Amino acid sequence: xxxxxxxxxxxxxxxxxxxxxxxxxxxxxxxxxxxxxxxxxxxxxxxxxxxxxxxxxxxxxxxxxxxxxxxxxxxxxxxxxxxxxxxxxxxxxxxxxxxxxxxxxxxxxxxxxxxxxxxxxxxxxxxxxxxxxxxxxxxxxxxxxxxxxxxxxxxxxxxxxxxxxxxxxxxxxxxxxxxxxxxxxxxxxxxxxxxxxxxxxxxxxxxxxxxxxxxxxxxxxxxxxxxxxxxxxxxxxxxxxxxxxxxxxxxxxxxxxxxxxxxxxxxxxxxxxxxxxxxxxxxxxxxxxxxxxxxxxxxxxxxx
Amino acid sequence: xxxxxxxxxxxxxxxxxxxxxxxxxxxxxxxxxxxxxxxxxxxxxxxxxxxxxxxxxxxxxxxxxxxxxxxxxxxxxxxxxxxxxxxxxxxxxxxxxxxxxxxxxxxxxxxxxxxxxxxxxxxxxxxxxxxxxxxxxxxxxxxxxxxxxxxxxxxxxxxxxxxxxxxxxxxxxxxxxxxxxxxxxxxxxxxxxxxxxxxxxxxxxxxxxxxxxxxxxxxxxxxxxxxxxxxxxxxxxxxxxxxxxxxxxxxxxxxxxxxxxxxxxxxxxxxxxxxxxxxxxxxxxxxxxxxxxxxxxxxxxxxx
Numbered sequence: 001x002x003x004x005x006x007x008x009x010x011x012x013x014x015x016x017x018x019x020x021x022x023x024x025x026x027x028x029x030x031x032x033x034x035x036x037x038x039x040x041x042x043x044x045x046x047x048x049x050x051x052x053x054x055x056x057x058x059x060x061x062x063x064x065x066x067x068x069x070x071x072x073x074x075x076x077x078x079x080x081x082x083x084x085x086x087x088x089x090x091x092x093x094x095x096x097x098x099x100x101x102x103x104x105x106x107x108x109x110x111x112x113x114x115x116x117x118x119x120x121x122x123x124x125x126x127x128x129x130x131x132x133x134x135x136x137x138x139x140x141x142x143x144x145x146x147x148x149x150x151x152x153x154x155x156x157x158x159x160x161x162x163x164x165x166x167x168x169x170x171x172x173x174x175x176x177x178x179x180x181x182x183x184x185x186x187x188x189x190x191x192x193x194x195x196x197x198x199x200x201x202x203x204x205x206x207x208x209x210x211x212x213x214x215x216x217x218x219x220x221x222x223x224x225x226x227x228x229x230x231x232x233x234x235x236x237x238x239x240x241x242x243x244x245x246x247x248x249x250x251x252x253x254x255x256x257x258x259x260x261x262x263x264x265x266x267x268x269x270x271x272x273x274x275x276x277x278x279x280x281x282x283x284x285x286x287x288x289x290x291x292x293x294x295x296x297x298x299x300x301x302x303x304x
Numbered sequence: 305x306x307x308x309x310x311x312x313x314x315x316x317x318x319x320x321x322x323x324x325x326x327x328x329x330x331x332x333x334x335x336x337x338x339x340x341x342x343x344x345x346x347x348x349x350x351x352x353x354x355x356x357x358x359x360x361x362x363x364x365x366x367x368x369x370x371x372x373x374x375x376x377x378x379x380x381x382x383x384x385x386x387x388x389x390x391x392x393x394x395x396x397x398x399x400x401x402x403x404x405x406x407x408x409x410x411x412x413x414x415x416x417x418x419x420x421x422x423x424x425x426x427x428x429x430x431x432x433x434x435x436x437x438x439x440x441x442x443x444x445x446x447x448x449x450x451x452x453x454x455x456x457x458x459x460x461x462x463x464x465x466x467x468x469x470x471x472x473x474x475x476x477x478x479x480x481x482x483x484x485x486x487x488x489x490x491x492x493x494x495x496x497x498x499x500x501x502x503x504x505x506x507x508x509x510x511x512x513x514x515x516x517x518x519x520x521x522x523x524x525x526x527x528x529x530x531x532x533x534x535x536x537x538x539x540x541x542x543x544x545x546x547x548x549x550x551x552x553x554x555x556x557x558x559x560x561x562x563x564x565x566x567x568x569x570x571x572x573x574x575x576x577x578x579x580x581x582x583x584x585x586x587x588x589x590x591x592x593x594x595x596x597x598x599x600x601x602x603x604x605x606x607x608x
Contacts, residue, residue, distance in 0.1 A: 187568055191573075191574075192570055194568030195570060219568070223575055224582040229564050229568070231535070231560075232567070232568055233568055235543075235561070236539050236565060236568055239502055239539075239544060256535075256536075260532050260535065261536045263536070264491055264498030265498060265499060266495040266498065266499060270495075271527055274528070278528040278529035
């Protein structure tokens with residue numbers, strides 16, 4: 001049993017092998033979102049506020065916060081965003097940046113025990129990020145690549161994960177505070193991408209005894225009906241032992257696949273979360289199928 | 305590598321660990337379908353004909369044929385249905401009955417190598433069904449229960465599967481012609497039902513080296529949004545090594561989950577089946593999301 005506790009001032013989320021899967025909402029991230037980037041750079045956080053609310057309503061258990069905007073003062077914007085989001089919600093946050101100064105600025109204002117996203121197996125990243133994780137008593141996402149890039153050999157990725165866990169221990173960070181991202185490649189380019197991840201999740205749980213996460217949507221890059229692939233991937237990853245993911249909770253197919261997998265893993269006691277979510281009665285006067293069709297169409301519009 | 309070949313006079317389907325998942329359409333079955341039962345008993349097979357076509361269009365690779373109608377002449381009706389279905393399609397059939405005389409009547413008229421559905425670990429069933437399987441050169445579904453019922457202990461179910469495989473060998477039936485059904489219990493009643501099946505699929509592939517199948521929809525019995533549970537279950541079962549299922553191909557969520565799982569297992573070469581199915585362009589003038597919403601609503605109506 002490995003429990004990773006992440007918290008805000010008032011709320012804890014626990015990631016673990018025998019617990020419900022933890023969804024970390026990915027939407028507060030200006031990468032690839034031009035309007036959000038321009039607004040955040042100009043100090044307009046209205047879209048961040050609506051993204052917080054929409055993701056919580058959709059069932060996110062934690063939120064990832066990223067402020068990676070080219071030429072902007074990322075440390076200041078990330079810190080401001082972290083403060084803002086914590087004023088809106090008690091769910092714990094993942095503080096996401098490739099810039100160490102931005103991670104530190106976010107951690108300095110964060111209330112609670114954050115998740116730092118992320119460190120890799122590269123020496124300079126290990127030396128820069130792990131001391132921060134220790135200083136602020138945080139947990140950290142460990143991405144299983146290093147200076148040589150991303151190996152197609154799952155054994156190499158596993159050994160990088162092991163190296164990061166060991167290095168974290170040298171800094172006084174326990175393995176339960178390291179969440180490994182086994183790296184999800186696009187299945188359209190790498191036909192073994194799915195099985196690599198499934199095998200790694202299994203080994204990371206059994207051998208390294210660490211929790212796992214991933215940026216799930218990458219797996220479907222370049223394919224049609226991406227949500228269909230992403231949904232199947234999430235269920236299969238959970239069956240293989242994955243315990244959290246950074247993903248878009250506004251996609252109902254993905255959330256349904258995750259909730260269904262929780263039921264089937266025996267992690268939704270008496271199926272109560274599933275029943276609460278889906279027991280809604282169709283609108284009066286409509287037959288079940290038509291009403292459900294309409295409701296799902298409505299949901300899709302909300303997601304658009 | 306264990307390949308189970310099932311055939312009609314003109315077409316082979318191969319079930320195997322490194323092959324696309326095989327969907328056996330379950331619809332030609334009067335159990336719980338009063339109108340179909342009455343029609344089949346009266347010699348009206350019009351609904352069977354439409355069920356054949358609908359299931360093939362939905363992507364079924366094989367069809368299960370059952371004629372279990374109380375007080376009717378099941379052997380005669382099953383034989384007539386098998387002949388009719390074989391006149392309509394080249395896909396191989398699973399001949400499904402709990403009555404040995406009906407299995408024999410179906411096998412006697414079948415063109416090709418059928419799948420017999422099913423035998424259990426009960427002594428009288430083994431003694432009655434296996435000689436028929438051998439006589440007609442068929443393959444057989446082996447259900448992992450015996451005289452003592454369905455064990456909640458996966459080890460007991462595994463040992464029953466082993467016993468059936470060994471007994472089949474005594475009759476000259478190779479293990480590759482035995483497809484084990486590890487038995488899927490309702491997750492709403494048995495919280496370990498999912499993990500039992502996932503573990504059994506894994507062991508059946510690694511240790512007994514046999515293909516697997518199941519009646520998938522049982523897992524969601526009593527829960528709302530059954531297709532959501534069934535879809536997650538199928539993806540997870542495939543990740544665990546399941547190689548076929550007897551299910552309803554008219555449920556698009558389930559077929560999407562199966563096709564997505566094939567992609568992620570590396571069993572859909574270059575993702576071509578996925579791309580062919582989902583690359584359709586939305587109707588002109590509509591934006592993508594709305595058009596997809598409408599199309600899926602239309603599909604649901606077809607399924608109703």
